Amino acid sequence: MIKFGPSGNSIAFSEAGKTKSEESAVWVKQMGLNCFEYSFGRGVNLSDERAVSIGKAFSEQGVEISVHAPYYINFANPEEENAVKSYSYVLQSAEKVKLMGGKRIVFHPASQGKMSREKAVELTKQRLLTLKDIIYEKGLSDLIFCPETMGKLGQIGTIEEVVEFCKIDKIYTPCVDFGHINAREFGSLKTEQDYLDRLEFMVDNLGYERMKNFHIHFSKIEYSAKGEVRHLTFEDNHYGPNFEPLALALKKLALEPFIICESAGTQDKDALKMQNIYYGN
Numbered sequence: 130m131i132k133f134g135p136s137g138n139s140i141a142f143s144e145a146g147k148t149k150s151e152e153s154a155v156w157v158k159q160m161g162l163n164c165f166e167y168s169f170g171r172g173v174n175l176s177d178e179r180a181v182s183i184g185k186a187f188s189e190q191g192v193e194i195s196v197h198a199p200y201y202i203n204f205a206n207p208e209e210e211n212a213v214k215s216y217s218y219v220l221q222s223a224e225k226v227k228l229m230g231g232k233r234i235v236f237h238p239a240s241q242g243k244m245s246r247e248k249a250v251e252l253t254k255q256r257l258l259t260l261k262d263i264i265y266e267k268g269l270s271d272l273i274f275c276p277e278t279m280g281k282l283g284q285i286g287t288i289e290e291v292v293e294f295c296k297i298d299k300i301y302t303p304c305v306d307f308g309h310i311n312a313r314e315f316g317s318l319k320t321e322q323d324y325l326d327r328l329e330f331m332v333d334n335l336g337y338e339r340m341k342n343f344h345i346h347f348s349k350i351e352y353s354a355k356g357e358v359r360h361l362t363f364e365d366n367h368y369g370p371n372f373e374p375l376a377l378a379l380k381k382l383a384l385e386p387f388i389i390c391e392s393a394g395t396q397d398k399d400a401l402k403m404q405n406i407y408y409g410n
Contacts, residue, residue, distance in 0.1 A: 131385040132193060133404040134164035135396035136346070142397070150179075151186035158190040162400055166235070166389045168197045173221040177228055184229035195233035195344070195387065198222035204256035205239035205249040205285055212256055216263060223269045233344060233387065235275045235304045238294060239285035246285075253285050254294060261298045273302050275344045280309030280357025287313070288327055292334045303331060304344040308360070308391065311370040312352035318370035324378035332382065341384055347372060347403065348391040360393040363402055376407045 134157055138147070142156055150167065157165050165187065169175070175183075187194045199218045206212055222234045239253040257276070264270055276294045279286030288303075288310065295301040310327070311318040318324060332340045349361040351368050361368060379386065390400035 131379070131407065132164040132387045133400045133407070134162040134166070134192065134389060135400045136166040136197070136389050136391045137168050137396065139397045140394040150183045154183075154186040154190040154192050157192050157397065160397055160401055162397065162404065163191065164193045164195065164387055164389065166195045166197055167226075167229070169218075169222050169225070170197060170200045172199055173218065173225060175225055177225075180225045180228035184231070188230050193387070194226070194229050194231040195235065195389070196222050196226040196229070196231060198234055198236040200237060202237050203239050203242075204253040204260075205242060205244065207242070207244070207252075215256070216260055219260060219274065220263065220267065220269070223264070223272050223274070227269070227272065232271070233273045233275055235277055235344060235346075237279060237284070237286070238276045238291070241283050241285060249285055250290055250293075253290075254297070257294050257297055257301070261300060264300055270300050272300070273344075274300050275302055275304035277304040277346065278306050278309050280306065280312040280350060280352070282313055282356045284356075288330065292331055295335055295339070299339065302339055302343050303335070304346060305331070306346035306391075307370055307375060308346065308348040308350040309357060311368075312350045312357040315352060316369055319374070321374040321377045321381075324375045325381065328378055328382055328384065332384075343384070343386045345386045345388040346391050347375070347388060348393070348396075348399070360391055362392045362395045363399045364395075372403045372406055376403070379407075 202215045202218050241249045276291050278291050291303050349365045349368050351358040390396045392399040
């Protein structure tokens with residue numbers, strides 16, 4: 130079943146005097162949403178006990194939880210020591226989401242740095258091969274690891290690159306951030322066909338079964354000549370993308386992804402808007 134929910138807690142959540150992640154489960158459920166992404170963006174600093182407690186709260190509400198691994202993962206870093214840290218960030222995130230009762234770990238693949246694009250992509254792919262082996266060794270292959278499409282031109286993470294990474298093994302499934310794609314392609318996502326072209330490419334390369342329940346991040350994003358600048362809300366009328374044509378494309382291809390809204394501060398409200406658009410409310 131298709132799922133809709135926010136990334137983290139909104140401004141309204143804080144203004145209501147709520148602070149605990151366990152309260153997020155009730156908040157999301159009461160809004161009529163059914164998934165939530167917990168961010169380890171600045172590091173995996175959650176105890177096992179809290180992870181279990183948060184997982185219990187979400188399970189009781191019937192809300193599925195995913196996690197976002199630390200933002201500073203970079204599998205194209207030329208220093209092997211830093212690559213080892215990136216492996217650790219993904220694996221720590223995986224261990225925590227398992228305690229939470231979730232299955233999905235989203236992570237940023239890499240930054241190009243001073244390398245050629247080709248070399249950075251190849252190094253990232255080699256590191257993801259190594260990560261795959263470690264995942265199997267640690268008994269975490271029942272989880273879903275989602276390399277994300279990225280919004281800045283200097284980052285590794287076009288649709289084509291992410292698809293190549295996911296061809297490594299079935300444990301990898303794309304996290305397609307349509308706001309990022311639109312930003313790095315300077316407003317390319319406008320029509321249903323624009324979305325269909327990209328979705329059909331992924332289905333053709335990875336198969337329908339892998340893509341049926343893939344991961345989505347969605348928000349409107351301001352962009353410049355270098356790509357992504359900042360996340361916006363659905364109130365913005367200048368930058369895209371719009372969700373309506375994506376909803377049509379998903380229905381046409383019978384895809385039922387896990388859709389996380391990353392709007393700036395209104396992520397829960399905008400997730401509900403997407404859900405209402407999808408169901409025609």
